[in-house]
Amino acid sequence: xxxxxxxxxxxxxxxxxxxxxxxxxxxxxxxxxxxxxxxxxxxxxxxxxxxxxxxxxxxxxxxxxxxxxxxxxxxxxxxxxxxxxxxxxxxxxxxxxxxxxxxxxxxxxxxxxxxxxxxxxxxxxxxxxxxxxxxxxxxxxxxxxxxxxxxxx
Amino acid sequence: xxxxxxxxxxxxxxxxxxxxxxxxxxxxxxxxxxxxxxxxxxxxxxxxxxxxxxxxxxxxxxxxxxxxxxxxxxxxxxxxxxxxxxxxxxxxxxxxxxxxxxxxxxxxxxxxxxxxxxxxxxxxxxxxxxxxxxxxxxxxxxxxxxxxxxxxx
DNA sequence: TCAGAATAGTAAGCGCGCATACTAATTACA
DNA sequence: TGTAATTAGTATGCGCGCTTACTATTCTGA
Numbered sequence: 001x002x003x004x005x006x007x008x009x010x011x012x013x014x015x016x017x018x019x020x021x022x023x024x025x026x027x028x029x030x031x032x033x034x035x036x037x038x039x040x041x042x043x044x045x046x047x048x049x050x051x052x053x054x055x056x057x058x059x060x061x062x063x064x065x066x067x068x069x070x071x072x073x074x075x076x077x078x079x080x081x082x083x084x085x086x087x088x089x090x091x092x093x094x095x096x097x098x099x100x101x102x103x104x105x106x107x108x109x110x111x112x113x114x115x116x117x118x119x120x121x122x123x124x125x126x127x128x129x130x131x132x133x134x135x136x137x138x139x140x141x142x143x144x145x146x147x148x149x150x151x152x153x
Numbered sequence: 154x155x156x157x158x159x160x161x162x163x164x165x166x167x168x169x170x171x172x173x174x175x176x177x178x179x180x181x182x183x184x185x186x187x188x189x190x191x192x193x194x195x196x197x198x199x200x201x202x203x204x205x206x207x208x209x210x211x212x213x214x215x216x217x218x219x220x221x222x223x224x225x226x227x228x229x230x231x232x233x234x235x236x237x238x239x240x241x242x243x244x245x246x247x248x249x250x251x252x253x254x255x256x257x258x259x260x261x262x263x264x265x266x267x268x269x270x271x272x273x274x275x276x277x278x279x280x281x282x283x284x285x286x287x288x289x290x291x292x293x294x295x296x297x298x299x300x301x302x303x304x305x306x
Numbered sequence: 307t308c309a310g311a312a313t314a315g316t317a318a319g320c321g322c323g324c325a326t327a328c329t330a331a332t333t334a335c336a
Numbered sequence: 337t338g339t340a341a342t343t344a345g346t347a348t349g350c351g352c353g354c355t356t357a358c359t360a361t362t363c364t365g366a
Contacts, residue, residue: 005195014297015293016278017282017292018181018274018278018280018281018282019224020293020296020300021174021177021178021181021296022182022196022240023224024299024303025174025175025178026224026300026324027300028171028174028175028303029323029324030323030324031303033324034358042352043175043352044351055287057282062315063312063315064313064315071176071179074315074316074356075315075316075317075353075355076351076352076353076354077309078314079316079351079352080352093316094350098313098314098361098362099314099360099361099362100312100313100314100315100359100360100362101315101361102314102315119205124171125169125170128299128302128303129171129299130333131298131299131302132295132298132299135291135295136170136225138288138295139170139292140168140170140173142171142173142285142288142292142295143177144167145280145284145285146177146180146181146282146285147173147176149284151310179342179353179354182353182354183353195321196321196322197321197322197323215344215345216344217345226323226324227344227346228324228325228347229321229322229324230320230345231344231345232346233321233322248344251331251332251343251344252330252331252332252344253330253343253344254343254344254345255345
């Protein structure tokens, strides 16, 4: 197929890294959604729960700190954490030092769920990116470079 | 930082290709959104308008055919095309052969807008993926492989 | 000390991506 | 030919990603 009415530099839409990135991410999201369905978690819920579990339950973690760690925006973080709190997976106490902030903590149930779900997610990722074989490292490195580059702008 | 309470295979979250893919795509979407703002187009609107312009205005193009070409889902396609029709960028006539379908056509104004916007989008992509330099080809190939692999499942 | 700037968190709202369900028209097949 | 299966398109609804605007609290510096 040849474009007649569109002045594009690409012969085929399959050569556009942007479009491909978009399509691949949509498919990856669908795979993750399917994987997490048995655990009753959405992707963002899983990411925040896992990140909070990662950060540990000793020091008081604010929503801002969690959002930074998970690269999630503050609004989404606030909304999802309240949902997780409603399910008893997370606690949101007032922060001892900062009156504006929340002191987050994973419950025992939340930690257990995170650890069960993370196994499934990593298996899903391994399957999804498995087709890259020995090029997985280069692909991951490229993604890391793109992320930091677009942050600097 | 070391995970104490999460049993993960990754030392750092930056090693997960899935998380990186998600973050990079979010930043790319933000860049595209900013680029298309002066043209009054969202990303999906641009993709569908450009794809329809690409397909040409001679034969009757159905929404299904356009959705397949653009890898957009039928619901989104329907909704966005009605918005584009409201702005006079697209026409949605009844299909001459198939009573269920719509015969899509770009208006002159729509074609002109698509051609102006595509320049900006390709410049945005060039800037965004420019940091990959000579590895851009390998990156694009990896994305293409991931897309087809996840389709087969 | 105290007024202004910065920060943590939330409300409301918009467009996207997708799932489910439905209507109307077409196609396939017995 | 007539009925079943398929297909094009749309309504509804949910969660995501983000923007704007707002409150309450903390920090900063004259």
